[in-house]
Amino acid sequence: EAGVAQSPRYKIIEKRQSVAFWCNPISGHATLYWYQQILGQGPKLLIQFQNNGVVDDSQLPKDRFSAERLKGVDSTLKIQPAKLEDSAVYLCASSFPAGGRGEQFFGPGTRLTVL
Amino acid sequence: AQKITQTQPGMFVQEKEAVTLDCTYDTSDQSYGLFWYKQPSSGEMIFLIYQGSYDEQNATEGRYSLNFQKARKSANLVISASQLGDSAMYFCAMRFNDMRFGAGTRLTVKP
Numbered sequence: 001e002a003g004v005a006q007s008p009r010y011k012i013i014e015k016r017q018s019v020a021f022w023c024n025p026i027s028g029h030a031t032l033y034w035y036q037q038i039l040g041q042g043p044k045l046l047i048q049f050q051n052n053g054v055v056d057d058s059q060l061p062k063d064r065f066s067a068e069r070l071k072g073v074d075s076t077l078k079i080q081p082a083k084l085e086d087s088a089v090y091l092c093a094s095s096f097p098a099g100g101r102g103e104q105f106f107g108p109g110t111r112l113t114v115l
Numbered sequence: 116a117q118k119i120t121q122t123q124p125g126m127f128v129q130e131k132e133a134v135t136l137d138c139t140y141d142t143s144d145q146s147y148g149l150f151w152y153k154q155p156s157s158g159e160m161i162f163l164i165y166q167g168s169y170d171e172q173n174a175t176e177g178r179y180s181l182n183f184q185k186a187r188k189s190a191n192l193v194i195s196a197s198q199l200g201d202s203a204m205y206f207c208a209m210r211f212n213d214m215r216f217g218a219g220t221r222l223t224v225k226p
Contacts, residue, residue, distance in 0.1 A: 033214075042119075042206050042216030043160070056213055089158060101167070102148060102210055106160035 002026065004107035006092050012113045018080035021110045024073070025094030031055075033104060034067055034077050035091040043091055049075065079112075087114045117142045119209050121217035128197045129225050135182070136192040136220045138207030144168075147211050149190040151181065154204040154219070163205075166190055197224045 005024040013019050025032050030051050035043035046065065048055040052072040060067070064083070069075040079086055089111050093104040118141040128134035140149070151163040166174045166181045174181045182191040194201055202224045207217045 040218070042208075042218050044216075045213050048213065091158075091160065093160070101165045103150060103162045103165055104160075104214060105162065106152075109158045111158070 004092055004094055004105055006107035006110055008110055010111050013082055014115050015084055016081040019082055020076055020078045021090050023075045023092030023107060026105055029094035029096060031095045032069060032075050033093040037089045037091055082114045084114050087112055117209055117211050117215050119207055119215050119217035121207055121220050123220045125221045127223050127225060130199060131196055133193060133195045134197055136205050138190045138217060140188050140209050144211055147209055150208040151192045152206045152208060199224050199226060
């Protein structure tokens, strides 16, 4: 079974530029998550989708971050314009629908450096 | 509010010995799930073990076991017979509506 796919793996941009990350979850997983992991910290949830609907985006900086999951499968996270403090690893995860243990399966992440 | 605390920034263990990684949590909810994840230097988060708040027995998965003490709100991870490949960051997490992660513990296994 294929895992969660993310691209690109690494991205370097200058501040005020825009950037987009892509995630393809495990087949059949209805729930998709985007996390931000700043160096030395645990992941922080940015947004959670159930199919193509947003369940929780309370910690997403909506003035510069946006995310979509149009067909309920893959998802894109965008930052526009980027700031220095956005340098982090962006992790995508997916899980089965509600019920059961609810463990999340993570992709390899995208490491973003903002100069 | 739900909060996860991992008080050990770094731990060292000799190969083949057991090690305990600490995790405490704070919640007023009765139903929740506790998870441990491993994050090697490659960056991917790997699920290790799960404990439900109503589970009466401590969870075990191979060399991993979870020492769950509900009254003390602790969920420590025990790794038995450490291997060099166990060197990584370890995160404790709690799920209520969303998943909250602790700051992590960096484990180094010495040969």
